[in-house]
Amino acid sequence: MAHDRPLADRAAQPRRRARVTAADVAEAAGVSRSAVSRAFTPGAYLDADKRQLVLKTAMDLGYRPNALAASLQGAATDLVGVVVGELSNPYDSEWLAALVSALNASGKWPIVLGGQEEGLDDSVTSILSYPLDALIVRGGSLGEALIDNCTKLNIPVIFSGRVISHPAIDCIACRNHMGMVQAVTLLLESGRRRIGYIGGPPTLSSEQERLAGVIERLAEAGLTLAAQVTSDYSFDGGQSAMRTLLQDTSPDAVVCANDAMALGALSFARNCRNLTVPEDLAIIGFDDIAMAAWAEFNLTTVRNPLAKTVDEVLRLLEGRLANPQKPGEVVMIDPDLVKRGTH
Template sequence: MDQDKLISPKRHRRVTAQDVADAAGVSRSAVSRAFTEGAYLDEEKRQRVRAAALDLGYRPNALAAGLQGGRSHLVAIFVGDMRNAYDTEVVTRLVGALNAIQKWPILIDGGGLSSVKEAMGEVLRYPLDALILRSGSMDPAIARECTKLHIPVISSGRVLYHPQIDNVCCRNQEGSQAAAQLLLDRGRVRFGYIAGPAGYSSSSARQDGMTRALAAAGLTPVAVEQGDFTVEGGLAAAERLFERARLDALLCANDAMAIGALGAARARGIDVPNDLSIVGFDDISMARWPGINLTTVCNPIDIYADKVVELLAARLADPEKPSDVAYIDTHLVLRGTH
């Protein structure tokens, strides 16, 4: 390559395709073809372009290249509240699974937003390939708005009935019912429940599962308190429960709150599990810590996240296919708190 044609772009400015074209003595479109698989370009020119790009430190704009092919490869993940430890672990798995199919996530934490609709309006300005909703309290209207824009939507954690929305949801009611039955079989009769925030469908379904199991045994919950899916929220809710009632069984809408409840019980000198059984839901990594050893309902993170990405890939391959609902089976994990 003629070194006299090399240029030095201005400092503090990103090298552009035009800079490479000028350095290699070719057109800008030739630079684009040099980095596009299958595009025709004389081999000598291709080598000149790539040598100039290497010298200048040029990297092709993957977003622009993708848009030329009709895909941005960007996938927004909307999470209701990243303080929820299960959601954090699901998102970590989702990011890896998306990267494996060459999709790049944009993460939105709804917990710190004053207006979810406003935030989603901003996100939808990006050329998204798809949107993953990881929120049990999301306004369904937002998902429907995405479908009007022909943006595929995967609802994770809540079933939204729409012909163009695919859904992944665990069997919340069945899982909680099994947890309650476990404690009933142990002879427990005075049940309490720590629910998640109002409006979360997963929390409501889990409470329903417990209530059904108790009703079949001729029992009703002694007391119910609301938490916020965090350890601190579970601790505070358990304190309120212990002030109100004497319990021998406590089911929680997620593991984080169960861990908080375990701390509250220990602080009061309550013997877990001899005097009080505590069962969580999700099986987050913290539940397995030796000092916690929480009995829980496993909502398998790897299977869950992989199924979300599987449905996403299927939707992108066939945008007109019928909507799908995938239910993830749960199972009890018996440790030391039941």
């Protein structure tokens, strides 16, 4: 332990260098503290030569303004909280990567928290300790008390992947029901009649909407699900679910609630049951993650448009920051059916 080391050893340990302050820059440049502040404030008046002197001195000393300290005076910090679910879900990982890139390009700096929905409120409560300009939540839900807390703190909240009924919250989501109707219609048009379904956690609104789309489209054709298995949106979960589904039934098609499970199901069907896809069994996923297009999989799927979703999140964010009092906006994104080689 550190306190068991001899005093001489502890004294030899390097100490963290103190952060250079605005006062240090002011003294070195021979200007006032307020001149340093104005030099780093866009639009603030300061003589051009004096601004250049302050900026050069700051660079020489290694000084940057403290955004957290600036927030105490009511200034924007450009910090945006991003709460995302299971990062093992490829779609969520791709969404996060695209969002972080877009936020950085717009001068925003994300603080990212990942985790299961069960601990979402605790995660968000902890992130509210930071002076956030906004909070973006991918999927999941927040308790009413926590949403009210964000409102009191003047922290705008944007939900991606779920619609929340609240007058001050902006939401963006895919038309999941429509996407599954498209998928089942494609299977019906190709002559499939014994259609099974591998779904995700039933508490998630996206899962409920996708399952409803499958059931309703089958009902229109006078059919019901040949089999239904619930899993966890993962590749391994898709493999396990396909094993269970094929134990008691012989479907001619399987619709999966996301691509990760569809790829797992595809792998099990081919490698463990020696089924030929799509001749013996058609498989359709949902999301259109990057792996779905790999030649090894060539998965037919429903695209949950990622680039458009991120663009809309940024638009909602900018609109909310520009007008904090505007009514909440709900944006619904239409899915696209991507026909590849598994249907």
